[in-house]
Amino acid sequence: MDYREAGVDIGAADAAKNRIKALARGTFDARVLTEIGSFGGMFRPDLSSYRDPVLVASTDGVGTKIKVAIAAGVHDTVGYDLVAHCVNDILVQGALPLFFLDYVALGRMDPLRVEQIVRGFARACAEFSCPLIGGETAEMPGTYAEDDYDVAGFIVGVVEKDRALPRGVKEGDLLLGLPSEGLHTNGYSLARKVLFDTLGYRVDTELPELGSSVGRALLAAHRSYLSALEPLLQRDKLRALVHVTGGGFPGNIPRVLPKGLGARVRRSAWPVPPLFRLIQRGGGVGEEEMYRTFNMGIGMIAVVSPSDLHEVEHSLERRGETSFVIGSVIGGDGVAYED
Amino acid sequence: MDYREAGVDIGAADAAKNRIKALARGTFDARVLTEIGSFGGMFRPDLSSYRDPVLVASTDGVGTKIKVAIAAGVHDTVGYDLVAHCVNDILVQGALPLFFLDYVALGRMDPLRVEQIVRGFARACAEFSCPLIGGETAEMPGTYAEDDYDVAGFIVGVVEKDRALPRGVKEGDLLLGLPSEGLHTNGYSLARKVLFDTLGYRVDTELPELGSSVGRALLAAHRSYLSALEPLLQRDKLRALVHVTGGGFPGNIPRVLPKGLGARVRRSAWPVPPLFRLIQRGGGVGEEEMYRTFNMGIGMIAVVSPSDLHEVEHSLERRGETSFVIGSVIGGDGVAYED
Numbered sequence: 043m044d045y046r047e048a049g050v051d052i053g054a055a056d057a058a059k060n061r062i063k064a065l066a067r068g069t070f071d072a073r074v075l076t077e078i079g080s081f082g083g084m085f086r087p088d089l090s091s092y093r094d095p096v097l098v099a100s101t102d103g104v105g106t107k108i109k110v111a112i113a114a115g116v117h118d119t120v121g122y123d124l125v126a127h128c129v130n131d132i133l134v135q136g137a138l139p140l141f142f143l144d145y146v147a148l149g150r151m152d153p154l155r156v157e158q159i160v161r162g163f164a165r166a167c168a169e170f171s172c173p174l175i176g177g178e179t180a181e182m183p184g185t186y187a188e189d190d191y192d193v194a195g196f197i198v199g200v201v202e203k204d205r206a207l208p209r210g211v212k213e214g215d216l217l218l219g220l221p222s223e224g225l226h227t228n229g230y231s232l233a234r235k236v237l238f239d240t241l242g243y244r245v246d247t248e249l250p251e252l253g254s255s256v257g258r259a260l261l262a263a264h265r266s267y268l269s270a271l272e273p274l275l276q277r278d279k280l281r282a283l284v285h286v287t288g289g290g291f292p293g294n295i296p297r298v299l300p301k302g303l304g305a306r307v308r309r310s311a312w313p314v315p316p317l318f319r320l321i322q323r324g325g326g327v328g329e330e331e332m333y334r335t336f337n338m339g340i341g342m343i344a345v346v347s348p349s350d351l352h353e354v355e356h357s358l359e360r361r362g363e364t365s366f367v368i369g370s371v372i373g374g375d376g377v378a379y380e381d
Numbered sequence: 382m383d384y385r386e387a388g389v390d391i392g393a394a395d396a397a398k399n400r401i402k403a404l405a406r407g408t409f410d411a412r413v414l415t416e417i418g419s420f421g422g423m424f425r426p427d428l429s430s431y432r433d434p435v436l437v438a439s440t441d442g443v444g445t446k447i448k449v450a451i452a453a454g455v456h457d458t459v460g461y462d463l464v465a466h467c468v469n470d471i472l473v474q475g476a477l478p479l480f481f482l483d484y485v486a487l488g489r490m491d492p493l494r495v496e497q498i499v500r501g502f503a504r505a506c507a508e509f510s511c512p513l514i515g516g517e518t519a520e521m522p523g524t525y526a527e528d529d530y531d532v533a534g535f536i537v538g539v540v541e542k543d544r545a546l547p548r549g550v551k552e553g554d555l556l557l558g559l560p561s562e563g564l565h566t567n568g569y570s571l572a573r574k575v576l577f578d579t580l581g582y583r584v585d586t587e588l589p590e591l592g593s594s595v596g597r598a599l600l601a602a603h604r605s606y607l608s609a610l611e612p613l614l615q616r617d618k619l620r621a622l623v624h625v626t627g628g629g630f631p632g633n634i635p636r637v638l639p640k641g642l643g644a645r646v647r648r649s650a651w652p653v654p655p656l657f658r659l660i661q662r663g664g665g666v667g668e669e670e671m672y673r674t675f676n677m678g679i680g681m682i683a684v685v686s687p688s689d690l691h692e693v694e695h696s697l698e699r700r701g702e703t704s705f706v707i708g709s710v711i712g713g714d715g716v717a718y719e720d
Contacts (some may be wrong), residue, residue: 043579043664045674048571052628052673075435075542079636081473081624082437086542089428096414097436098421101482101535103519134420143440145484145533178533180442183570185531192524194484194517196440196535203414203425231522232387240382285420289391297418325382334391335384 049183054151058179061157066174069167074141074175083175085141087200094203098137101196102127105288106230107260108192114245114257117155120193121162123227123264127287128197129170130266130342134283134298136207136275137199139172139268145194146179149186159193170268172197205275208282208298208345211371215281215345217295217305218354219312219368220270222341224262228288229321229335233260236325251316259317267342270363274344279354282345286337292377293334295343305377307369315339333379340368388522393490397518400496405513408506413480413514422514424480426539433542437476440535441466444627445569446599451528453584453596456494459532460501462566462603466626467536468509469605469681473622473637475546475614476538478511478607484533485518488525498532509607511536544614547621547637547684550710554620554684556634556644557693558651558707559609561680563601567627568660568674572599575664590655598656606681609702613683618693621684625676631716632673634682644716646708654678672718679707 045052059079066078075084089095104120104127111120121144129139144163146156156179167174186192225233237243237256245257252259267283274280282298295305318339322332332338344365346354351367358365372378384391398418405417414423428434443459443466450459460483468478483502485495495518506513525531564572576582576595584596591598606622613619621637634644657678661671671677683704685693690706697704711717 043666044670045571048574050570082439082471082476084474085436087436097424097426099482099515100421101484101515102517103484103486105519106521106523109523132421135423137421143438143535145440147442147531176439178440178442180444182445184445184448185529190524192486194533196482198537231389232384235387327382331383
């Protein structure tokens with residue numbers, strides 16, 4: 043018997059590794075000192091402009107969005123989603139990305155599949171100047187079905203210690219919502235159940251109200267807000283940022299508010315995209331449940347001082363970014379809604 | 382319908398989060414600026430003793446060792462394995478650990494199960510002074526069977542740029558092998574196939590030749606070589622380190638050798654533990670295949686100058702570490718064996 047008969051193909055792994063190497067190299071800059079394939083990826087950060095640099099690290103997956111990717115046979119978008127998600131997560135602490143690593147586990151090592159997955163990572167890493175300096179690709183027959191896989195991403199960024207967010211959030215501050223593109227990476231188990239099981243759609247079902255197929259709408263990219271928000275970070279115009287991910291509004295807004303403060307959100311302040319209403323209607327999902335599961339069209343919330351609102355809105359506009367004043371910080375705790 | 386009916390239990394996720402928080406806190410020191418639960422974990426490294434610090438990052442999983450853990454109902458060891466694996470991977474570049482993050486994905490969010498898994502991470506993180514500053518716990522029904530899960534780990538460490546390994550490996554250098562404890566985290570698909578499918582053992586089958594049950598032998602901890610090797614790193618007595626992981630001897634030794642150099646390994650130089658021979662015999666696995674799949678009893682190889690051998694051996698001995706001169710660096714490439 044050999045390793046291959048046991049379901050692990052080292053030859054295929056080597057082929058996959060070579061494809062990954064080439065893709066990762068496209069994300070490199072002078073700070074990266076090693077090729078992919080070293081035991082550890084080496085990154086020489088330029089911290090000369092920081093007085094007291096703090097590393098900010100985050101890890102995430104894309105949840106069962108991966109199931110939609112598999113059903114649609116589209117494997118080069120979830121990697122992008124994951125990097126964008128991670129970039130947003132550290133942005134929320136005020137940090138800018140340094141580097142990224144990926145973990146891909148598959149039921150069967152398919153070099154072409156791996157290449158497609160990693161192509162998504164590489165595209166995002168290049169866009170965000172966040173080199174892909176390492177990763178692990180594991181063939182795990184038995185844990186994953188033959189056609190199945192999972193991905194996890196890991197990012198490290200840096201922020202000047204006394205400029206980290208949240209910083210100085212006060213009662214009366216405004217919540218400025220920035221639009222998402224679809225579900226990003228949250229709520230897919232519920233969305234899939236409603237759309238595929240209850241409503242009987244398939245990934246290739248075209249829906250006029252979505253202007254696309256169901257699969258395409260569900261695979262819309264997780265947006266990164268780095269380029270929209272970086273200038274405002276540099277100018278100290280943000281008091282906090284909320285990445286609207288798992289747990290939705292009530293699960294995320296309170297994470298950046300000091301004790302004794304909550305949020306009031308005016309739900310009529312922005313247009314909830316049709317995909318969310320379709321899921322809500324199709325599954326008979328309660329309004330509260332929708333807001334604690336999905337981003338409802340708002341992927342990132344900036345908490346700003348009322349006196350900075352005008353300047354912040356203008357800066358966003360110049361970057362081509364839409365924004366909505368969706369609420370404010372109030373005394374209390376949690377999230378209260380008004381319509 | 383709600384998120385719970387779709388297979389995702391946010392209440393259970395919150396319960397798991399609280400257990401993780403408490404465990405992670407036990408690994409913290411003054412460098413950690415955030416609690417678990419922030420969007421990003423903040424870590425303030427003390428780089429004052431470095432002239433030119435380079436960050437070294439690595440990610441890994443434990444492969445299908447996780448299947449053995451599940452079969453044995455033992456969930457607090459694979460986390461330890463993973464941290465030790467990651468610590469070794471960056472040690473190979475000469476780096477000492479800064480911090481760790483984990484990714485855990487399960488078919489069903491079972492807070493008790495998650496606590497056991499994270500307990501393993503926390504134990505290792507505390508042992509290696511490598512705080513667990515963040516992580517993601519994802520419930521993914523459909524990707525993982527109800528009782529199934531996967532874990533991935535991410536580590537970041539630091540090394541002085543001009544002291545990074547490998548450094549100055551020469552023909553004639555000696556390979557000093559340090560013993561593993563069992564399979565560490567590699568070759569489990571083959572080992573499981575032979576032991577469970579071919580030989581019909583179960584995790585609780587007691588085997589006198591192993592002095593333990595099959596499950597216990599397979600779950601033996603992945604050792605970290607940090608404490609044994611750190612003093613030698615500090616004194617510049619190591620030219621390279623090889624972590625014997627996936628790909629075994631031929632897959633790993635060449636990774637740290639300069640072009641034009643290979644290795645000769647004398648296979649009689651150390652005692653191959655009974656577990657490896659049991660797998661080899663039981664599966665009729667060829668000798669070459671064994672050495673490119675398993676660590677064969679050597680978990681880490683130090684490449685040292687012949688003139689430093691004595692001092693290195695003594696230093697290891699003082700740390701209670703056994704070592705074997707298992708071969709040398711020769712002209713050529715790849716790994717050649719002699720018996």
